Amino acid sequence: MRTPAAQAGVTGLQAGSSMARSPIMSRYNFRESEAKWQRIWREQRLFEVAAEPGRPKYYVLEMYPYPSGKLHVGHVRNYTIGDLVARYRRAQGFNVLHPMGWDAFGLPAENAAMAENIHPAIWTHENIKTMRAQLERMGFGYDWSREIATCHPDFYRHQQKIFLDFLAAGLAFRTESWVNWDPVENTVLANEQVIDGRGWRSGATVEKRLLAQWALRITAFTEELLDAIGQLERWPERVRLMQENWIGRSEGARVCFAVAGTDERIEVFTTRQDTLFGASFLALSPNHPLSLRLAEKDPGVSAFIAECNRMGTSEAVIETAEKRGYPTGLEAVHPFDESRHVLVYVANFVLMEYGTGAIFGCPAHDQRDLEFARKYRLPVIPVVLPPGEDPATFTIGDIAYVDDGMLINSAFLDGLSVAEAKRAAGERLEKLGLGERTTVYRLRDWGVSRQRYWGCPIPVIYCSACGIVPVPEKDLPVILPADVSFDVPGNPLDHHPTWKHVPCPVCGGPAQRETDTLDTFFDSSWYFLRFCSARAPVAFEREAVDYWMPVDQYIGGIEHAVLHLLYSRFFTRALKQCGYLNLDEPFAGLFTQGMVYHETYQSENGEWLFPEEVVTGEGGRLVDLAGRPVTAGRHEKMSKSKKNVVGLDVIVDMYGADTARLYLLSDSPPERDLEWTETGIEGIWRYVNRLWRMVSEPPVALAAPGTPIPAALPPAVEGTRRATHKTIAAVTDDLDKFRFNRAVARIRELTNTLEELPSSEPGAAEVLREGLETLTRLLGPMMPHLAEEMWQMLGGEGLLADQPWPVADPQLTRDEQVTIAIQVNGKLRGTLEIPRDLDNLAVEEAALALPHVLRWLEGQPPRKVIVVPNRVVNIVA
RNA sequence: GCGGACGUGGCGAAAAGGUAGACGCAGCAGACUUAAAAUCUGCUCCGGGAUACCGGGUGCGGGUUCGAGUCCCGCCGUCCGCACCA
DSSP states (O other), X not given: OXXXXXXXXXXXXXXXXXXXXXXXXXXXXXXXXXXXXXXXXXXXXTTOOOOOTTSOEEEEEEOOXXXXXXOXXXXXXXXXXXXXXXXHHHHTTOEXXXXXXXXXXXHHHHHHHHHHOXXXXXXXXXXXXXXXXXXXXXXXXXXXXXXXXXXXXXXXXXXXXXXXXXXXTTSEEEEEEEEEEETTTTEEEOGGGEETTEETTTOOBOEEEEEEEEEEOGGXXXXXXXXXXXXXXXXXXXXXXXXXXXXXXXXXXXXXXXXXXXXXXXXXXXXOGGGGGGOOEXXXXXXXXXXXXXXXXXXXXXXXXXXXXXXXXXXXXXXXXXXXXXXXXXXXXXXXEEEEEEEEEEETTOOTTSTTSEEEEOGGGOHHHHHXXXXXXXXXXXXXXXXXXXXXXXXXXXXXXXXXXXXXSOGGGTTOBHHHHHHHHHHHHHHHTSEEEEEEESOOOEEOEEOOSSSOBOOEEEETTTEEEEOOGGGOOOOOOSOOOOSSSSOHHHHOSSTTEEEOTTTOSEEEEOOOEEOHHHHHTTHHHHGGGTTOSXXXXXXXXXXXXXXXXXXXXXXXXXXXXXXHHHHHHHHHHTTSOSOSOSBSBEEEEOOXXXXXXXXXXXXXXXXXXXXXXXXGOEEETTSOBEEEEEEEEOOTTTTOOOBHHHHHHHXXXXXXXXXXXXXXXXXXXXEOOHHHHHHHHHXXXXXXXXXXXXXXXXOOTTOOOOSSOOHHHHHXXXXXXXXXXXXXXXXXXXXXXXXXXXXXXXXXXXXXXXXXXXXXXXXXXXXXXXXXXXXXXXXXXXHHHHHHHTTXXXXXXXXXXXXXXXXXXXXXXXXXXXXXXXXXXXXXXXXTTOOHHHHHHHHHTSHHHHHHHTTOOOSEEXXXXXXXXXXXO
């Protein structure tokens, strides 16, 4: 209980202009406190660590940010979770590596260069400066001595060496791949720059173009990457599933169709060789070699292919586009029946990158084929009979039948199940020499060339005499030129007057540098290794990596579930093959946090408004600052375009870092999306002050630090002490399982309990001290500044950050009395207080004696009684 | 289109197959105050009832079970990824 005496006579500390209204109630001065503790942590180099062989380590890493400008509150959820884990493991005695860096190359810097006429390097460095200051203000315990930026030559010189080693090992190679081409800007567009088939700036219809590019042979590790997913025990199941599906192992068969009247053969890949007798057409990818040859003679085919090439390169676009085909006039001969011919189409939905770039269509048993067949009036022959259907009457309507059944209309396959028919058809194909059973994967090699300036230069030189020549190691790094112009569309490196012209390292003749740069996923595939020895003259020191790797806890957004995480897994293996390290999996534990949402606001004329431009007017209606009406819209992921962002600085100015941190941890489970609300953050701010007052103005004089707690306590005081120890156990368990919102709820429960402690009872002073010290330690990883302040006020020694994590006394976490539920026919009819582990018969007797139970039994003996020890009794009447 | 997830009060949520709604936000009533803010106390899933209590209730429809928010089958809705955004 708070007493008026405790509130009186304390001067109001100025805690933020909007908050410091009270002359009576004291407020926590977070500004002074947060700056002070941040200074002390920095001065003591608290979070700078070195490898200590023999001491257990813990590597915590949050996915490093792209320096896009200023942070909003949505950005820091990730880092708040990471800092909690880092400080928690530190308190548990681990040598914790918790570094931070910048994913500093990328497209937005070039967009800014064009839009605002600012150099990408300057834009990036200014953003880094701003964001670093913002992270420091949040009190995150990073080892800043290991800070890296991928755009720094000290980082990318090593990356260029890695590229050359990959090249030497055959893991990097030249290939051709398709890109989105903007014919007006003369530029390659990223998928996100293609909107409804048009360039986002020019509005021109985007074309597909084939370009010679560098790629990495991730497919050399396909099976390994797939098989090892099973060992990633501390990864979310959904991420493992997504990676499995991405790699996409399919067992099936290659089947050769001869083209009637020619020597031409078309090889298709199928997983449904059992349905070959239901084939009614063949479809070729528009990029299939045969399609291209046909196009040379047939203007219709040529026009159709050109039309397909006007579609973007992204799979989502291709798969959602209307399925269309163009008849080539060719007929293919059925491999099992020479008398049967099927039409050959070129079709826009067949991908050259997958299988053989050609398919056979069996409309009866594949939905997409069925729609195609209906559209072009092709036969639909059912060959798999669903159980219980009559073969004489079974027909296919609008829905293809894709499940198991018995083969019909299929000659030697008739009567078999789908699995048996797959085997039999495969064997027959092999015997006829017309095909073979095979396994294909969806995973493609990774194209790493980007026709852009702001990326790591690819260290190769093209010589007309010597061909592709790697830049000699002594000439690394190949440095990006600073004097570039974005006035001309296209790649500034290519336009640069001198940069690309160099003598050939082999023959000394005139040669040209590669002007493509590396995909930024290349940077992020090894940055976590660089952190282990961030200033090393090599990419990373072997001993440092041996000590610190793998990352024990990696934390980031679910949007990286496949690409970044799969590329990093591949990279680690590729580096192992090149002798860099001895490790397969870079991330032992992975956690993917949800996004942060906020309500959107629109003015009368449909313009988006920032939350701070909206106030509640008369009658609770929303208005803008000029009093004009505002419509509140959907709650969406915070984004600049919809303006539904809450700036981090605004929140930290108004409430402090700790309040923001606790809100981000407490409101929703971390894996789920979180709704940012102004009232929610105010609630946390009130709680922060409550905690501060509990320690600065305790209701009873606390016992001196270290005073032993009396063995015998009055029941109410004993109950509080038990609550303290139960909270330690529960919070520890919750933190281990990433249930931060629950942990916060437990801590708040303990706060409530401590406030209700009867202060006049014997032992209260000692139990309250234990409770408050515990509370402080448990809060440490969440609200580190406030916790230090509380620790100091409690007279604790040294820094709270150096204190060990509390341990619960098992004697005090077990209750001797339990409350169990009494049900009749599964419905709750009462509860019963019984001693723990009372034997079932006694429990049953007590339950049956309850007046309520007797009423519901109406004098009849129960038919059955189920007793679940210490939980429930269910009486079946 | 393919792949993945999610759905519980006015809101964020909690519940090893065992008392649905802990903890918090918002709201209502009260205390303190000239007043407000801050703080404190109480109430708050829906319907009936003065209370006791009774009935209903976890997106929708089925099923398994002594017992289902939780497990199974089928729908509906929302969100995320799809290889050049990071």
